[in-house]
Amino acid sequence: MNKTRVLLKKIVPELIELLEKRYNILRSLFYMQPVGRRTLANHLNTGERNVRKEVAFLKEQGLIETTPMGMSITPAGANLLENLKDFMHSIKGLSEFEEILSEALELKRIIIVPGDCDSNHLVLKEMGRVAANYLKTIIKKDSIIAVTGGTTVAEVANSFTPMHPKNKIMVVPARGGMGESVEIQASTIAAVLAKRIGGTYRLLHVPDNLAQHTLETVMNEPSIKEVINNIKKTNILVYGIGRADEMARRRRLDQGQMKLLDERGAVAEAFGYYFAAGGEVVYTTVSVGLRFEDLGNIQNIIGVAGGRQKARAIMAVAKHTKNSVLITDEGAAAEMIGLINA
Numbered sequence: 654m655n656k657t658r659v660l661l662k663k664i665v666p667e668l669i670e671l672l673e674k675r676y677n678i679l680r681s682l683f684y685m686q687p688v689g690r691r692t693l694a695n696h697l698n699t700g701e702r703n704v705r706k707e708v709a710f711l712k713e714q715g716l717i718e719t720t721p722m723g724m725s726i727t728p729a730g731a732n733l734l735e736n737l738k739d740f741m742h743s744i745k746g747l748s749e750f751e752e753i754l755s756e757a758l759e760l761k762r763i764i765i766v767p768g769d770c771d772s773n774h775l776v777l778k779e780m781g782r783v784a785a786n787y788l789k790t791i792i793k794k795d796s797i798i799a800v801t802g803g804t805t806v807a808e809v810a811n812s813f814t815p816m817h818p819k820n821k822i823m824v825v826p827a828r829g830g831m832g833e834s835v836e837i838q839a840s841t842i843a844a845v846l847a848k849r850i851g852g853t854y855r856l857l858h859v860p861d862n863l864a865q866h867t868l869e870t871v872m873n874e875p876s877i878k879e880v881i882n883n884i885k886k887t888n889i890l891v892y893g894i895g896r897a898d899e900m901a902r903r904r905r906l907d908q909g910q911m912k913l914l915d916e917r918g919a920v921a922e923a924f925g926y927y928f929a930a931g932g933e934v935v936y937t938t939v940s941v942g943l944r945f946e947d948l949g950n951i952q953n954i955i956g957v958a959g960g961r962q963k964a965r966a967i968m969a970v971a972k973h974t975k976n977s978v979l980i981t982d983e984g985a986a987a988e989m990i991g992l993i994n995a
Contacts, residue, residue: 657744669744676741677768678707679716679726679734684775687723696775741767750986754979757993758971762978769984771960776982781808784957784980788813788891791953792822792850797886799827799943800846801924802839803893805957810846822852825884827892828925828942829859855880859941872941884942890951894958895922896966904938921966923956930965932972948974955980964988 661669681696682688690708694701708724711717716730726734742748747765755763766783768776788809792798800806824847826839835841840856847854857880859871871877895903897919901911917935919927926945927936934945948954954974958967959982967981968989 661744672744673741675707675711676734676737678704678711679730679737680779681775682717682724682726683731683734684778686725687720689723693724696773745983747983747986750983750990753990753993754986758968758979758989759975760971760979761976763986764978764980765986766959766980766982768982769959769961770982771962771984776959776984777805777808778812780805780957780959780980780982781810781812784809784891784955785813787978787980788889788955789816791889792816795821796823796889797883798822798824798846798850798889798891799884799887799951800824800839800842800890801827801892802837802842803895804837805893805959806839806891807837807842807845809891809957810842810849813846813849815849816851822850823847823883824850824852824854825880825887826855826857826942827884827887827890829857829940855883857881857884857942877941881941885947887943887947887951889953889955890943890948891955891957892923894956894963894966894970896920896963897922897927901927906938910936921969923970928966928969928973930969932969945973954978957981959985961985961988964992968992 677697678693681693685693685696690704691701694704697704708717711730712719716727716733717724718727719725742765745767747767750765751763754760764783764787766776766779768779770776770780788798800810824843826843828839840858843854844856857877859877872881897914900922901914901919906914914927914936917927918929919935920930921928924943924945925938925940926934929935954977956967956970956974956977956979958979961984964985967979967985971977971979
């Protein structure tokens with residue numbers, strides 16, 4: 654355990670609790686502003702009186718301000734929040750979690766953000782921001798970036814701060830799939846991310862679970878073939894991981910398919926593949942785009958998934974994405990370590 658954290662817990666344990674409380678208030682304000690005290694208290698699952706006390710202190714320090722619209726974080730508060738991130742990461746022992754999981758899952762790198770998105774949806778936004786910042790460091794002028802669909806990857810695109818236009822960067826959907834809300838379809842996410850990067854994008858509006866003969870016909874369409882050729886040249890992949898039961902419902906699998914997934918012990922879904930806890934592929938949906946065997950040709954793979962309930966799913970998929978980067982949260986990390994040590 655981090656030495657500083659051990660010492661603080663021994664002599665001033667209340668200090669860590671207070672620090673986390675004020676950090677969470679600042680982080681919540683950053684994402685929710687402007688917001689009223691009652692809404693903030695409900696979000697933090699605490700009493701309005703406690704929030705009022707901490708808000709008064711933070712306002713006195715010049716970190717937040719109050720307007721008729723509600724409370725907002727000041728530039729000084731935003732700067733402090735950014736500077737606190739590394740300290741919070743250290744004081745919560747997340748560096749040790751990262752080392753343990755990187756070794757156990759054989760991943761190139763793991764980045765853990767504080768919190769659990771299962772209980773706080775703003776943690777999902779934080780994962781998106783961290784993933785977007787990491788993505789920005791590896792983009793080159795001729796990168797082809799593939800993205801999957803889903804709420805988590807959508808947050809990556811939405812969190813990406815605009816860049817100066819870069820020549821020849823292209824963003825493509827990793828696969829077809831039109832069974833989800835438009836906002837979280839891979840094609841929509843590709844378009845949003847491309848605009849923020851200053852690159853171009855291609856769309857792939859093809860539904861999941863097409864009949865084989867229909868799929869073959871679609872893949873021979875010139876416009877579809879062009880997009881698939883670009884997808885095959887991907888050198889950066891950003892993908893999300895889902896629980897098998899949730900993804901089966903979202904993709905509207907029929908009762909027979911759902912029963913088959915249950916019988917085969919499916920716990921995870923990614924790229925249209927369903928995985929058992931040991932990492933075995935137990936079911937595949939028919940779709941156009943990136944195939945599982947293509948992953949070995951992709952230079953940079955970034956998985957983004959969090960929440961304690963997704964721990965088993967993340968571990969199952971990680972068995973096939975070794976030497977990749979995983980951005981997750983404290984809730985999922987703690988659960989994964991518990992599973993490893995069980």
